Amino acid sequence: MEVTENDGSPWWKKGLPFQCQQSGKCCHARGAYSWVYVNWRERQKIAEHLGLSLEDFNRRHTLSDDRGNRILRFENGHCTFLKNNACQIHEVKPVQCRTWPFWEELLESEEIYRREVMSFCPGSNQGALVPGHEIARQLQESKDAVLEEE
DSSP states (O other), rough: OOOBBBTOOOOTOEEEEEEEOOOOGBOOBTBBBBOBBOHHHHHHHHHHHHOOOOOHHHHHHEOOOTTTEEEEOEETEEEEEEEEEEEEGGGOOOHHHHTTOOOOOSSOOHHHIIIIIIOOOOEEEEEEEOOHHHHHHHHHHHHHHOOOOO
């Protein structure tokens, strides 16, 4: 449940400062955050980028979760595409990666955002204010990507 202000709008409606610091911290497993969902279109795009067939990509770089969703493999506590704190598929990275930290579960309340993002991510509270409408767009993009059928 998203905590809202008195007028019914989300607590983050005025925006949040964020600028990626390329620390790679978001690519590491941490508690409940230890997977990256990748839909068919994202897997196809990454496979092409790597010069692999979709079957080879799926076999080498993904697993199926309990519900049959494809997720990127994590080894040694981080995404297998993280090398020297840099994403090796940055140009084609999944929506879930591109929309960090503006995920529904992280924006549920200001308290959760402070605990799960601000205490962890060096990019939070940095840089320009990301406007509320852009945060809402990224939230929707993330939801759409997860719901996308194969």
